[in-house]
Amino acid sequence: MKNDLGELSAFAIVAEERNFTRAAARLGISQSALSHSIRGLEKRLGLQLLARTTRSVAPTAAGSTLLLELAPALERIEQALAETRKQKDTPSGRIRLIIPRTATKAVIVPKLAQFARSYPEIVLEVTSSNDPVDLVAGEYDAGVQLGEFIQKDMIAVRVTRELRxxxxxxxxxxxxxxxxxxxxxxxxxxxxxxxxxxxxxxxxxxxxxxxxxxxxxxxxxxxxxxxxxxxxxxxxxxxxxxxxxxxxxxxxxxxxxxxxxxCPSFPGYFLYYPSRRNQPAALGALIDSLRLDS
Missing domain, CATH: 3.40.190.290 (D-Maltodextrin-Binding Protein; domain 2)
Structure with a gap:
């Protein structure tokens, strides 16, 4: 059902407030828009969820049954969203890296202890592979590879000096x-x-x-x-x-x-990732920690 999540959340807030005016203010919408949303939900379900009088609002038996399952589900969704938002501002969560074994020893391991102390809420999941990979298809957040193997649409940050x-x-x-x-x-x-x-x-x-x-x-x-x-x-x-x-x-x-x-020298290893837009704080912390001048 289209818009169900928003309408179910609105229903739960009205049931909690027992008042359309207060619920509309809390949601930041007009009272008429909120009433229209609840009526649409009730129409699609074929059940009245809220009993209304000029003085009060209360869940019906069907509404109370729905709330028993709905309230904890909405709470879990809100917690999940809060954890996701947290990753934007606080370096935390999981970073999945794909990196050649040699580069792991040269780039990751020497800085890992300091990184773990500085960012205890970040967990690095490191996968070893010598082959260039498609980060998006492989569901990796970033990779480390020699410059010549990195696709041109990637953003690359140098993490070693020239190698030979x-x-x-x-x-x-x-x-x-x-x-x-x-x-x-x-x-x-x-x-x-x-x-x-x-x-x-x-x-x-x-x-x-x-x-x-x-x-x-x-x-x-x-x-x-x-x-x-x-x-x-x-x-x-x-x-x-x-x-x-x-x-x-x-x-x-x-x-x-x-x-x-x-055997002349050549550009060394680079950390690469798909986009700068909406970058998680954890990835930003890793980039700052591994870049050559850090």
């Missing part, structure tokens, strides 16, 4: 194999691939005006960058990962970086 890919192998591997000097040399090496759902990531190289891509050929590929590096550490072959994440292992001498002059 590192090509690495273990010292044990290079005792048995020559160190590649040019990306084309990789054809003679076992290369551990990193895999998206739609296929293998092609290694991209650039030096001056020269650029080329290499499809890694080797005994294994993984959809988890940590497993790629684990295989490299075991001497299976050469792999790639974000340089910043490998600095410790390289400093310890457990990994050897090669082709460094062919």
């Amino acid at each position: 890919l590192a090509v690495v192998g273990s010292p044990e591997y290079f005792k048995l194999n020559s160190i590649p000097k040019h990306p084309q040399d990789l054809k003679d090496h076992s290369c551990i691939g990193f895999r998206f759902s739609k296929g293998l990531y092609r290694w991209e190289f650039e030096k001056g005006r020269k650029s080329l891509t290499v499809s890694p050929q080797g005994p294994a590929s993984f959809d988890d960058p940590d497993l790629v590096i684990q295989a490299v550490l075991e001497g299976v072959g050469i792999g790639t990962a974000m340089e910043d994440s490998l600095k410790g292992l390289m400093a310890e001498g457990r990994l050897v970086q090669v082709l460094k002059d062919w």
